[in-house]
Amino acid sequence: YVQLTVFNATGQTITRLVDEEQGAGSYQVSWDGSAVPTGIYFYRIEAGSFSKVQKMTLMK
Known part of the structure; x- marks a missing residue:
């Protein structure tokens, strides 16, 4: 099972x-x-027991 979530600071x-x-x-x-x-x-x-968080910059 896979989850990809975007969240703020x-x-x-x-x-x-x-x-x-x-x-x-x-x-x-x-x-x-x-x-x-x-x-x-x-x-x-998140995928199975794997979980990783990465930072990204949104520029408009």
């Missing part, structure tokens, strides 16, 4: 881009950040 969830069972392989996901202001955001990917 205060930990508030902005959107969940992926929330489903997925087989092994490579996937590409796009996020339309037009509804949120420029700033620093984080995304967390």
Whole structure:
């Protein structure tokens, strides 16, 4: 089971881009950040026991 979540610097969830069972392989996901202001955001990917958080900068 895979979840990909975008959240802001205060930990508030902005959107969940992926929330489903997925087989092994490579996937590409796009996020339309037009509804949120420029700033620093984080995304967390979780798959089974794996979890990783990365920082990203949204510039408009």
